[in-house]
Amino acid sequence: MSEPRTLSGFGEDRLVRRLLAELTPAVVMDKSLVADATDGDDCAVVRGALRGGKYLLLKSDCVIEGRHFLASTPAAQIGWKALARPLSDIAACAGRPLHALVTIALPADTPTARARGIYRGLGRCAAEFGVLVVGGETAQMDGPAMIAVSLTGEVSPKRCCLRSGGRAGDALFVTGVLGGSLASGHHLEFRPRLTEARWLAKHFAVHAMMDLSDGLGADLPRLALASGVGFRVDRERLPRAGSVSEDQAICDGEDYELLFAVSPDEAPALLAGWTVHFPDVALTQIGQLTAPGAGAELPRGYEHFS
Amino acid sequence: MSEPRTLSGFGEDRLVRRLLAELTPAVVMDKSLVADATDGDDCAVVRGALRGGKYLLLKSDCVIEGRHFLASTPAAQIGWKALARPLSDIAACAGRPLHALVTIALPADTPTARARGIYRGLGRCAAEFGVLVVGGETAQMDGPAMIAVSLTGEVSPKRCCLRSGGRAGDALFVTGVLGGSLASGHHLEFRPRLTEARWLAKHFAVHAMMDLSDGLGADLPRLALASGVGFRVDRERLPRAGSVSEDQAICDGEDYELLFAVSPDEAPALLAGWTVHFPDVALTQIGQLTAPGAGAELPRGYEHFS
Numbered sequence: 138m139s140e141p142r143t144l145s146g147f148g149e150d151r152l153v154r155r156l157l158a159e160l161t162p163a164v165v166m167d168k169s170l171v172a173d174a175t176d177g178d179d180c181a182v183v184r185g186a187l188r189g190g191k192y193l194l195l196k197s198d199c200v201i202e203g204r205h206f207l208a209s210t211p212a213a214q215i216g217w218k219a220l221a222r223p224l225s226d227i228a229a230c231a232g233r234p235l236h237a238l239v240t241i242a243l244p245a246d247t248p249t250a251r252a253r254g255i256y257r258g259l260g261r262c263a264a265e266f267g268v269l270v271v272g273g274e275t276a277q278m279d280g281p282a283m284i285a286v287s288l289t290g291e292v293s294p295k296r297c298c299l300r301s302g303g304r305a306g307d308a309l310f311v312t313g314v315l316g317g318s319l320a321s322g323h324h325l326e327f328r329p330r331l332t333e334a335r336w337l338a339k340h341f342a343v344h345a346m347m348d349l350s351d352g353l354g355a356d357l358p359r360l361a362l363a364s365g366v367g368f369r370v371d372r373e374r375l376p377r378a379g380s381v382s383e384d385q386a387i388c389d390g391e392d393y394e395l396l397f398a399v400s401p402d403e404a405p406a407l408l409a410g411w412t413v414h415f416p417d418v419a420l421t422q423i424g425q426l427t428a429p430g431a432g433a434e435l436p437r438g439y440e441h442f443s
Numbered sequence: 444m445s446e447p448r449t450l451s452g453f454g455e456d457r458l459v460r461r462l463l464a465e466l467t468p469a470v471v472m473d474k475s476l477v478a479d480a481t482d483g484d485d486c487a488v489v490r491g492a493l494r495g496g497k498y499l500l501l502k503s504d505c506v507i508e509g510r511h512f513l514a515s516t517p518a519a520q521i522g523w524k525a526l527a528r529p530l531s532d533i534a535a536c537a538g539r540p541l542h543a544l545v546t547i548a549l550p551a552d553t554p555t556a557r558a559r560g561i562y563r564g565l566g567r568c569a570a571e572f573g574v575l576v577v578g579g580e581t582a583q584m585d586g587p588a589m590i591a592v593s594l595t596g597e598v599s600p601k602r603c604c605l606r607s608g609g610r611a612g613d614a615l616f617v618t619g620v621l622g623g624s625l626a627s628g629h630h631l632e633f634r635p636r637l638t639e640a641r642w643l644a645k646h647f648a649v650h651a652m653m654d655l656s657d658g659l660g661a662d663l664p665r666l667a668l669a670s671g672v673g674f675r676v677d678r679e680r681l682p683r684a685g686s687v688s689e690d691q692a693i694c695d696g697e698d699y700e701l702l703f704a705v706s707p708d709e710a711p712a713l714l715a716g717w718t719v720h721f722p723d724v725a726l727t728q729i730g731q732l733t734a735p736g737a738g739a740e741l742p743r744g745y746e747h748f749s
Contacts, residue, residue, distance in 0.1 A: 144558055144581075145551040170577060181577035183542060186595075188494050195577055197503070197544040197593045201584055236489060238503040238593060245451040252450055271476060271487035271501055275450075278507055280586025287503045287544060287593035289492075 172299050179226035179347055180290065182297060192297050194232045194290035198223040202281035206325065212254025213261070214325035219284040220262040222350070224329035225393045229348040230299070231338035232292035234268045234331070240285040242278035255284060266331055296338040298397070303345035303364030307398035307426040310407070313419055315353060316381035316389045323378070324391040333415055334395055341407055346397035352390035353423075354435040360396060361426065370424035370435060387435055398426055478605050485532035485653055486596065488603060498603050500538045500596035504529040508587035512631065518560025519567070520631035525590040526568040528656070530635035531699045535654040536605070537644035538598035540637070542577045543569060546591040548584035561590060572637055602644040604703070609651035609670030613704035613732040616713070619725055621659060622687035622695045629684070630697040639721055640701055647713055652703035658696035659729075666702060667732065676730035704732055 140146070171182035171192060183193040200206060200219045220237060227234045239259060243252060263270050268288070312333060318324040330348070337343050345364050349356050353370075361368045377386045399407060404422060411420045446452075477488035477498060489499040506512060506525045526543060533540045545565060549558060569576050574594070618639060624630040636654070643649050651670050655662050659676075667674045683692045705713060710728060717726045 140555060142555060143551065144549055144553045144555060144583075146555075170575070181542065181544065183577065186493060186541065186597075188492060193595075195542055195544055195593070195595065197546050197578070197591065198580060199546055199548065199582055199591060201548060201582060201586075203585060204583065235492065236487065236501055238487065238501055240503050240505055240591060242505065242507060242589070243450055245449065247450045249446060249448060249450060249452075269476070271489065272503070274504060276505055276507060277450075277510065278587065278589075279509060280507075281584065283548070283584075283589065285503065285505060285546060285591045287501075289499075289501065289595070291492075 171297070172301075179229040179300075180232065182230065182292075182299070184294070187291055191291040191293055194227055194230055194292060195288070196223045196226045196290070197285065197287040198226070199283055199285035201283050204281075210325065212251045213258030215284065216255040216258025216260070217262045218325050219255070219286050220259050220268065221327060221329050221393070223286050223288045224262070224266055224268070224331060225327075225348040225350070227288060227290040228329045228331045228334040229346055229395065230290070230292055231296050231334045231343070231346065232290040233335065234266060235289045235291060236271045237263060237268050238272045238274075238287040239270060240274040240276065242276040242283040242285075244279065244282065245277050247282065259284075259286075266329065296335075298334070298338055298343050298346035300345050300347050300360045300363035303360060303366050303398040303426045304400075305366050305426055305428045306401060307344055308401045308404045308422050309357075309368065309370070309396070309398055309424045309426060310420055310422050311349065311353070311376065311394050311396050313392065313394040314376040314378040315349070315392050315394065316386035317378045318389055318391040318393075321378060324393070327393045329393060330395045333418065336414055337395075337397065337407075340410060341399055341403050344398045344400070346395060349392040349394045349396050350390065352388045352392070353396065354387040355390070356396060357435065360398070364398070364426065365429060367427040367429050368424060369427050374421060374423055376419050376421040376423075401425070477603070478607075485535040485606075486538065488536065488605070490600070493597055497597040497599055500533055500536055500598060501594070502529045502532045502596070503591065503593040504532070505589055505591035507589045510587075516631065518557045519564030521590065522561040522564025522566070523568045524631050525561070525592050526565050526574065527633060527635050527699070529592050529594045530568070530572055530574070530637060531633075531654040531656070533594060533596040534635045534637045534640040535652055535701065536596070536598055537602050537640045537649070537652065538596035539641065540572060540574045541595045541597060543574050544578045544580075544593040545576060546580040546582065548582040548589040548591075550585065550588065551583050553588065565590075565592075572635065602641075604640070604644055604649050604652035606651050606653050606666045606669035609666060609672050609704040609732045610706075611672050611732055611734045612707060613650055614707045614710045614728050615663075615674065615676070615702070615704055615730045615732060617655065617659070617682065617700050617702050617727055617729050619698065619700040620682040620684040621655070621698050621700065622692035623684045624695055624697040624699075627684060630699070633699045635699060636701045639724065642720060643701075643703065643713075646716060647705055647709050650704045650706070652701060655698040655700045655702050656696065658694045658698070659702065660693040661696070662702060666704070670704070670732065671735060673733040673735050674730060675733050680727060680729055682725050682727040682729075707731070
C-alpha cells in the first residue's frame with residue numbers, strides 16, 4: 138500500500154477527499170450539488186431544494202475539549218465558538234444562516250451550570266446572527282466534552298462564493314488581522330464575518346472566497362488549488378494582530394477572517410466602500426493570484442492529523 | 444437549587460428541554476417551526492423553506508465508541524449504524540431523506556483501513572436509502588471514536604407525522620420485533636423503516652408516530668405525553684425478538700422500529716395491506732391510547748444520563 142497506515146499520516150483535506158471519493162460515486166456525485174466537501178469548499182451547496190431558487194448551504198462542525206477549548210475555558214465562550222465556527226463557513230459562501238442543530242456530548246459528572254453556560258453562549262451567538270436553534274441532542278461520553286453544530290443557510294446563486302473562481306491577476310484581500318488567536322483568546326469570541334461577506338458579494342464580483350481557519354499558510358494554497366492558479370503574498374503587508382511575527386500571522390490559525398479574490402480593477406472602490414461600511418474592521422490587500430506555479434512559498438499553517 | 448448539580452441527575456429529555464428553553468425565546472420559537480426538539484419530536488420540522496411547500500426535516504445524531512459500538516465492532520457496521528439511526532428519525536416523521544453531512548472524530552493512531560471501513564458502511568447505507576452525502580469533516584480526538592451525522596429530509600405537510608397527534612381510543616402498533624438488539628447485533632445492521640413509514644402515511648391517517656430507540660418503556664410514555672393521553676399495553680401481545688423476555692422487549696432499547704397510533708377503525712385495513720406490502724416485517728397491535736392517566740405502568744426503558 139502506498140498510503141499511510143494510520144490517520145496520522147494524512148492531512149485533513151487528503152483524508153476527507155479520499156474517503157468521500159470512495160463512497161459509491163452515485164452517492165457523492167449529483168447534479169443538484171454545486172459544491173461538496175470533496176471540492177474542499179466551506180459548505181456543501183445544493184441547488185433545486187429551496188423556495189425561490191436559492192441555494193441551500195449545509196455545514197457541520199464540532200469543537201472538542203483539549204483541542205478547540207480547554208477544561209478551564211469559560212462555558213459561554215465554548216458555546217459561542219461552537220456556533221461561530223460553522224457560521225464563519227456560511228459567511229465564506231456569502232450566505233445567510235437559517236437553522237442550527239446542536240449535539241452536546243459531555244461526561245455525566247459535568248456540572249449542570251457548565252452545560253447551561255455552553256448553551257447560553259451558543260444562544261447569544263444564535264440571537265446575534267439570526268440563527269434559529271431547532272433541535273438538540275445530548276449524549277454521555279467517557280472522554281473529552283464535544284459540541285457539534287449543524288447549520289443550514291441560503292444564498293442566491295449569483296452571490297454564492299466558492300473557492301474555485303479565482304483568476305490569475307486577481308487582488309487578494311483579507312479582513313481583520315491575523316495571528317495569535319489562541320494566545321489572545323480571539324478564537325473564543327470572534328464574530329463571524331457574515332455581514333461583511335454579504336456586503337462584499339452584493340456590491341462586488343468576488344471571484345473566490347474562504348474563511349481562514351487553519352492559517353493563511355494552509356488555507357491560501359487551498360484556494361489557489363481550487364482555482365487552478367498560483368499566488369504571491371507581500372509578507373510585509375500582512376495585517377498582524379498585536380505584536381505577532383509574520384510567521385505567526387501566516388501559521389497560527391483560528392483567525393476566522395475572510396480571504397477573497399477580486400479583479401484588481403475593483404480594488405480601489407472596494408477599499409473605499411469598506412472603510413465607510415466597516416470602519417472598525419481592517420481590510421488589506423495582501424497579494425495577488427498568479428499563473429499556476431508562479432506563486433511564492435508560504436510556511437504551512439495548521440493541518441489536522443499531521 | 445432544586446435541580447441536579449451534575450448532568451447525571453437529568454434524564455435526556457428533561458435536560459435538552461430545559462437547556463433549549465433557556466435560549467433566548469426568539470431563538471427557539473418561530474412561526475416557521477412546526478416541531479422542534481423541545482417538543483421531543485424526532486426531527487425538527489420547518490415550514491416555508493423548501494420548494495413546493497414541503498416541510499424541511501432536520502436531524503443530527505452521533506454514535507460514540509464504548510456506548511453505541513465497541514472497539515471490536517466491524518468498521519462497516521459502525522458506519523451503517525451512524526447513518527441508519529438518524530434515518531430512523533426521518534422515517535418516524537414519514538419523511539424522505541435528502542442530504543447527509545458526516546463528521547468523524549478519531550484518534551490519530553486509527554488504522555486507515557478502519558476509517559475507510561466506516562465510510563464504506565456509511566456509503567452502503569446512503570446508497571440503499573437514497574441519501575446524498577454532501578460533506579465531511581475529520582477531527583482528531585484523544586478519546587473515543589465518534590461519528591456524527593446530520594440529515595436533511597422532506598415530507599409533504601399532510602403526511603408529516605409527529606408524536607403529538609395521538610387520541611384516546613387509538614390503536615397502537617409497532618413494526619418488527621422488540622428486545623435483545625444489543626445482544627443480537629440488530630442495532631448494527633437494522634434497516635430504518637423509511638419505506639414502511641411513507642406507505643403508512645400515504646394510505647392511513649397516522650395520528651402519531653415515533654421510532655423506538657430507547658425502548659418501548661421509555662418511548663411510549665413520550666408519545667403519550669406529547670399527545671396528552673394515557674396508554675394501555677397488552678404485554679403478552681408484544682412481538683419479541685427470539686427468546687427475549689417481556690421486560691427485555693420493553694426495556695432493551697435500540698429497536699429502531701416504528702411505534703404509531705391510528706384510529707381503531709383503520710386497524711383491519713392496515714393489517715391486511717401491511718401483510719401484502721411488507722410480508723417480511725411483523726406488524727402488531729400492542730395496545731391502545733387511553734384517556735390521560737388511565738394507562739398502565741411500564742418498566743422504564745433506557746435513559747441517557749441516568
